[in-house]
Amino acid sequence: MxxxxxxxxxxxxxxxxxxxxxxxxxxxxxxxxxxxxxxxxxxxxxxxxxxxxxxxxEERDANAGPVKEQNWRILRTRNKWQNAEECAHHPFPGTFPVVVTDTKDWGGWRTPGAEYDRNPEGIEVQARIMANGLRLLQIAERLAESIQKSAGDAPAELVELAREARAISRFIQDVPSAAPETAL
Structure with a gap:
């Protein structure tokens, strides 16, 4: 049977x-x-x-890429340099975004207060882009891999996007060697 x-x-x-x-x-x-x-x-x-x-x-990799290993997220931190009334024009008055890249809720990216006050909407967008960067990288890698497997059947525009995605992925994952020592 x-x-x-x-x-x-x-x-x-x-x-x-x-x-x-x-x-x-x-x-x-x-x-x-x-x-x-x-x-x-x-x-x-x-x-x-x-x-x-x-x-x-199709074989699946159990630990497919950096998304499985890391969890980047946005936390909101209290604004120490201004109270909520002084920054009422901010998207989230009294707080600012911190992109956390560590499991212990520390380490990552934050912006200086003066810079956030100058352009709070722009900083909020930057934080969302950074927090989702690993997922975007995984999508780009899957796109490139899928188009490579299509064996030339993909439109030229998608082939070009896949080429750019592979270049970005290589740029992110290639760690440059240490700077050469200079003789004094």
């Missing part, structure tokens, strides 16, 4: 065709007077049905 190996909407690699696809429909083959299907076929939208041995499931 056969059991389904893949599920509907699962991303799989179709070996005979050499491309990635998604399971659209699971088609069991039944025989009269038998309670379970004899074989299972999978419709993947490529013109014919495939068996499980012609397909390979």
């Amino acid at each position: 056969a059991k389904a190996v893949f599920h509907k909407n699962q991303r799989i690699y179709v070996k005979p065709v050499g491309t990635w696809s998604v399971i659209e429909q699971i088609k069991p083959q039944w025989v009269k007077d038998i309670e379970e299907p004899v074989r299972i076929f999978y419709e993947v939208g490529l013109g014919r049905v495939f068996t499980a041995d012609e397909l390979t499931g």
Whole structure:
């Protein structure tokens, strides 16, 4: 008796065709007077049905990238240099954003009070961008990987976006070597 190996909407690699696809429909083959299907076929939208041995499931990395390892978030800290009445024009009077990058709620990014007072809306936007930067990096890497797997079927504009995403990812992840020592 056969059991389904893949599920509907699962991303799989179709070996005979050499491309990635998604399971659209699971088609069991039944025989009269038998309670379970004899074989299972999978419709993947490529013109014919495939068996499980012609397909390979997508492998997932358990710790995929920096998003799993870190949790950047915005905390609001009390404004020590002005009271709430003096900064009523701020988006959140009496507080300012701190982007925390450590599990102990310290370490990260904060802005000087004078700079926040000069442009509070801009600083709030910067804080939201930084707090979501790791997720944006992961999306960019997945976009680049997905377009690379499309084997030239992607539009030129998406290929260019993937190239830029890979360049940004390399820039972020490549740590420069120490500066060369200079002789005195």
